[in-house]
Amino acid sequence: MNIALIAHDKKKEEMIEFVKDNEELFAKHNLYGTGTTGKKIMENTNLTVHRFLSGPYGGDQQIGSMIAIGKMDMVFFFRDPLTAQPHEPDISALMRLCDVHYIPLASNKATALILLKSL
Secondary structure, X not given: OEEEEEXXXXXXXXXXXXXXXOHHHHOOOEEEEOHXXXXXXXXXXXXXXXXXXXXXXXXXXXHHHHHHOOOXXXXXXXXXXXXXXXXXXXXXXXXXXXXXXXXXXXXXXXXXXXXXXXX
């Protein structure tokens, strides 16, 4: 499976811990991430993450393009609901693409754990 890993700045540590706790399972899949999130995951695990640009610089849109052409199977996007994001339209577009193309999307750890169990 192709799995996207994205986390807003205030959620990056939570994403890293989540991936570390489930590293053995994630190792069986192709991982993709926005720039900083992907880098931090690789620095803290033995996983390889194909890194796109940082979210505000187009990384969300790059992942969205993979969704649109049927090359992404699942998205883990730990969003910070309490901080305004300068690239909010890109975030909304990514979430909309997940809905349009029936791609499972976890926007928090609780939902991510449920999706992970489906793997």
